[in-house]
Amino acid sequence: MKSLTALILSAIVSLMLTGCNTLEGIGQDIKKAGGVIEDAAKKK
DSSP, X not given: OHHHHHHHHHHXXXXXXXXXXXXXXXXXXXXHHHHHHHHHHHHO
């Protein structure tokens, strides 16, 4: 199970890094991902 989680997380990080070109873009992507996680936590 841990290897599946690690695989999924590494795929997400890879997609995030390829989707942005600058450090500012990385910061925005991380902020957006944090917002999604926060919203999902509030729903539970």
